[in-house]
Amino acid sequence: MSQTVDATSMTPVRWTERAQEIIRNYGIHIALVVLIIVSALLSPQFLSSRNISNMLLQAAPLGIVVIGQVLVILVRGLDLSVASVMATAAVVATSFNGQDSDALVVFAVAMAIGLATGWVNGLLITKRNVSPFLATLATMIVLQGMRFAYTQGAPSGNVPPFYRILGSQTFYGVPYNLLMLIVLAAVFSIVLHRTTFGRRIYITGGNPVAARLVGINADRVTIACYVISGGLAALAGLILSGFVGIVDNWVGRGFELDSIVAAVMGGVALSGGRGSIVGGLVGAAILVVVFNAVLMIGFPIQFQIIIKGLVIVVAAAFYVRRVQ
Template sequence: MNAISSVGILRTNFQFCQVIIPLALFGLIAVATILKPSFLSLNNIQDILTQAAPLALVVLGQAFVILVRGLDLSVASLMASSAVLATAFNATSDAMIPVIFAATVLVSACVGLINGMLVTKRNVSPFLATLAMMIVLQGVRFYYTQGAPYGSLPEGFRFLGVGRIAGIPVNICAFCVCFCFLCWLLHKSSFGRMIYITGGNPTSAKLVGINADRVTIFCYVISSVMAGIAGLFLVGFVGTVDNWVGRGYEIDAIVACVLGGIMLTGGKGTLWGAATGALILILIFNVVIILGLPVQAQLIIKGIIIIVIAALFSRANEP
């Protein structure tokens, strides 16, 4: 019964998302193309996608956490930490890349586990638990690097960040793999149903026999692991490791989720929406540059758009 009713809620939300999100996306693309016809060139599209991929990876994870009524502020700090962790191997051969990825996933999963445990078992508010985690990770990272990261990364990282296979950016391929898997997990598997039910109403989830705590913890683990991986791809894209890799991504990820129609009250939204939200955000940044406005104007436009879109969504979801 619960599964059915939460699907119903999804549908009503769906109709609205189906109109406004693609509309915003096409509107932006149209504006950009009119202003600068070369915007639609293959090269520029590839560039934009390459830029969007690390953010989109984080957004996918963040979406899971927001769906279970949470919030993950530790993602940006974790991105930088995974980048610093990667340099700790001081690897020179590309053969080490899988090892680096495995270590990152392991450490990130532990961070997600702690976040999830604090939120579920100790009933700490997600905002505070992940905020504290953000500060702790930042401290540990700076202490390890003493302010300036050293060590080196294998050459192959650059390929992961900016390389292309048959014209398709490598990091977009990675994003597609993660996206397909997570879409299956959230929208097709029974576990995904449990996530929606837990997010929609944790008490009734417990009553129908779902281990709501475990579902929530798992969502935090997904978010952290995605952030860790995104950190590695972002390092590949930027080309250097510093202590602030991914700074501001926690806010951008939350904003992208809200733009994509994922409700902060939990239980509503789709991964398609989240990914589109990320793309819209990156397009906004691009359009600002195309318009020749100062980079700081991105902040102003971002601020206005978050409030306006969030207001539209909250109106549309009023009973």
Template sequence: MTDATLSRRLRLPPGLALPLALGVLLIAAGLVQPSFLSFRNMRDILTQAAPLCIVVIGQTFVILARGLDLSVASLMATVAVIATSFNTTGNEVLPQVVLMSLALGVAVGFVNGWLVVRRNVSPFLATLAMMTVLQGARFYYTQGAPGGSLPSALRFLGAGEVAGVPVNLIVLLVLLAGAAFLLGRTVPGRKIYITGGNPRSAELVGINAGRTTILCYVICSVMAAIAGLVLVGYVGSVDNWVGRGYELDSIVAAVIGGIALTGGRGSVVNSVLGAIILVLTFNFVVIVGLPVQAQFIIKGVVIIVAATLFNRFANR
């Protein structure tokens, strides 16, 4: 159920439904398992959720521009392979790792956007094709058996702490603040909303809708690249499926957060809240003793309910 829909049905002030849903979920989990609400557990859950939240930030930009990106998880795994390809724990290779990862993110995002805008390929097919290309390149390079060591700085980025605060959470907050400022306080942000709301009207008022859409795809892929570095640092090892499932989870989280699949409406902050709710829900499934496979069922139900309710109430 989207934030806007829940607010309407319960007659809540706009923006209150998501925090309320988060509070109800926390209370329910605390009643079932009191230790769930401990500071340490909450910190661990936020640390676990940070990579997904970073991906959701990028996915939000693309969905606001009437698209979606299925290549984010494959890009994350490819970045993880890059991070370990130097096979050293020394930080002297860190600049190369970061530059190569970000450059790959820019290139992937540009190609995705170019296919959608210039070649009129549907976002689904364009990003699905990119996902497959990245997967094939990754398997060819690793011969199906990736390995190597991480620079210690990446381990610190993914699993380290500063004054008791997870570093990856700090990274998330910085990126979220930047994304919220860009979308809410800048001219490019307004162009993104206008383009997503009505690309033809955007062109009529002098906005290059195609360029704006490509920019959104680039931002999404760069965020996925950063999330890949954070996730591989958190996990501490690499395989060919690091980040698997994040492409679906990021879209679900955005929908939960009230991002309009038709583009032009929504808040990146709410998208991140949607991601946190999703991660908390999965953890709740575990603490109540249901099998982990139940997460997939819940994920599917959430997609159906959120999409159905949005389509029913979005235009009211």
């Protein structure tokens, strides 16, 4: 009889443990669903097809940057240069004749800038032992200065129609840039979880010393992650320039913080070695929903800045709880 009582008394404990496990594993997904429901209740227009399409168009460039940021954070880094890479790529997009014949040249130049920036970031961090914060901050400022010197503070020109289509048009109601995000997310998720390179990323981020002891070139893995981040940021800049249509020197401003916050909210550990691209993208979706809901409800746009600060605080607190 005592065994029956013990089993019965353990049932609430098991339920509590199960609930905690669900929250740990799916808390960010539950939070996204709750946010969507609350936003829809507060603003009936939130779930309109037009607003949903608009959110998806806005989410894709951020999501692409988040993929690169997740890879960098997994190896114990961060990339503050992504927004500057995006703006530089956008300026490049308007530096030619604005015709589709220039689309490939624009892509090549923008990607070269993004990949080179990531390579420099990786070298500074791995070979010169510069902290990721300072290294990527430095390249951000250098790119910003070069951009202003090139444009004289007033960029002009037209984005090739090809990028306008990628950034603002849809395919049977689904934005082209969202399709690109889905493909990139699938590819890099497979890379992370099904390839040797992905395992090396997790091992390098989890314990760089152990990675070297088992023969992994941790520096090469880290540099590769920064190069990928730079390339994805350049691609996101081209797509965002197509969405905005008007390019200035601040295209993508704030994406560096938004991408980091999205990754952390999605369960990517700042200490490295733990997290996933899907989690980071869910975090990005939460940011997009929150910012859109603020406008749909009718709050002044300045509330976005306040909300962003609160989201950062919540994300930081959530991260601290996960690592304790």
